[in-house]
Amino acid sequence: MFHKIVVANRGAIAARVLRALKKLGIRSVAVYSQADAGLPYLAEADETFCIGRAEPKASYLNQDALLDVLRQSGADGLHPGYGFLSENAEFARRVNASGARFIGPSPEWIEAMGHKTRARDLMAQHGLPMAPSSGLLTGDPAQALKAAQAIGFPVLVKPAAGGGGIGMVAAHDADELVQAIARAGSLSERSFGCAEIYLERLMLKPRHIEFQILADRHGNVRHLFERDCSIQRRHQKVIEESPAPLLPRALASAAGENMVKVLGKLRYDVIGTVETLYGGGSDFQFLEMNTRLQVEHAVTEEVTGIDLVVAQIRLAAGERIDDVLPPVITTQGHAIEARIYAEDPVRFYPSPGLLKKLRLPSGEGIRVETGFAEGCSVTPYYDPMIAKLIVHAADRASAIDRLIAALDATCIEGVKHNIPFIRQVLDSEEFRAGRVHTGLGAEVLAQERKAVA
Structure with a gap:
């Protein structure tokens, strides 16, 4: 087991990992970073190091600075959290080469899954269902049009290297496609340093279902059921829940076991999430695999009772999965998470500023994950998430009611926030009925705008 671990991240996830340690x-x-010097969770660490200026490239993306902290502190492990360098194979290799251990999948897996088209090819070879898609495209409009016609409009233009919904642009016809490939390539180059793109058939009103995977370094793999992450804005998740509503349990379990079989054969290790699109029937179409802890891991923890961060650390240390997890994993009740962002609730532009008031709820079945306290500032340098609000209850209807009550008990002043949008979704007839899909958030917002007009 590790004796000291560097938490190479910030905010809610840094606070979460510190609790697990x-x-x-x-x-x-x-x-x-210099911008984060006053955040409250820093007091929970045994040691703290400033790693640079506010800009991510000068601090949380500064590999040399983080490796210096490893050396100076004498730590034998580094937990990357999510975002930043958590899916950077080069950084994982450098951590391992330093004599410490990167607490995540092996660098080879991070690299293999980090390039979306290569990951799709690998998983398709092992029988996972795929949405119709193209190979890598250079940005040539004629080449892209030929690929789109073969797939069939509408299509989604996607970065080959990336995640988080960044750079994904829809195209419904040839004219839109020309603009979409230029925009997607530019966004991908700026965000990921790679302009490679590919096309995928755009499913209408699909569900975004993902499966939580844990694995040891001895070839053993388990899944911890699924999460529904269909409620999104700008292709980024806002509300997540487990178990997925209106999804036959036998179907979900069979899909999870199939993924375990494939990943066990490939000897995947430590932690990951298989993301899929589900449009009904029996196929969960593979989207990508995230080789890290997910933002929404808490809903799985709430229904299974398993601490995923503790499990991740123990598996990275070399323990066998049968010693980390119980022989049989079951779920109890229903959990829902809402991501509370400092942003305009209609246009979703970031709204940085001073948190003049930050009163977060507590009580039975309510869990809050945050890196802030009242008086802290949400800066423009990083993701504007203020907190994650997670509830657990005996059933889905009770969980929805509990989350609404918790949101109503939340007080945030000084910045705009997206709680009004979250409330509108939770109150909608479609969400209450479990008829969720990736376009529901936009539909609810459009209905609200129409009602106001």
């Missing part, structure tokens, strides 16, 4: 009795090292 305390639970395991492992000494912790927190890092922070």
Whole structure:
């Protein structure tokens, strides 16, 4: 087991990992940028290091600075959290080469799954269903049009290297396609340093279903059921829940077991999430695999009772999965998570500023994950998420009611926030009925605008 771990991240996930390290009795090292010097979770770490200026490239994306912290602190592990360098194979290799251990999948897996078209090819070879798609495109309109006609409009133009919904642009005809490939390529180049794109058939009103995977370094793989992440804005998740509503349990279990079979054969390790699109029937069409802990991991923890961060650390240390997880994993009740962002609730533009008031709810079945306290500032340098609000209840209807009550008990002043949008979705007839899909958030917003007009 590790004796000291560097938490190479910030905000809610840094606070979450620090709690897990305390639970395991492992000494912790927190890092922070100059902009984050006053955040409250830093006081929970055994050691802290400033790693640079506010800009991500000068701090949380600064590999040399983080490796210096590893050396100076004498830590033997580094937890990357999510975002930033969590899916950077080069960084994982450098951490491992330093004599410490990167707490995530092997660099080879991070690299293999980080390039979306190569990941799709690999998973297709092993029988996972795929949405019709193209190979890599250079940005040539004629080449893209030929590929789109073969797939059939509408299509989604997607970055080959990336995630988080960044750079995804829909095209419904040839004219839109020309603009979409230019925009997607430009966004991908700026965000991921790679302009490669590909096309995928755009499913109408699909559900975004993902499966949580844990694996040891000895070839053993388990799944911890699914999460429904269909409620999104700008292709980014806002509300997640487990189990997925109106999804036959036998169907979900069979899909999870099939993924376990494939990943076990390939000897995947530590932690990951298989993301799929589900349009009905029996096929969960493979989208991508995220080789890290997910933002929405808490809903799985709430229904299974398993601490995923503790499990991730123990598996990265080399423990066998049968020693980390119970023989049989079951779920109890229903959990829903809402991501609360400092942003305009209609246009979804970031709204940085001072949190003049931040009163977050508490009580039975309510869990809050945050890196902020009242008086802190949401800066323009990083993701504007203020907190994650997670509820657990005996059934889905009760969980929805509990989440609405928790949102109503939340008080945020000083920045705009998206709680009004979340409330509108939770109150909608379609969400209440479990008829969720990736376009529901936009539909609810459009209905609200029409009602106001």
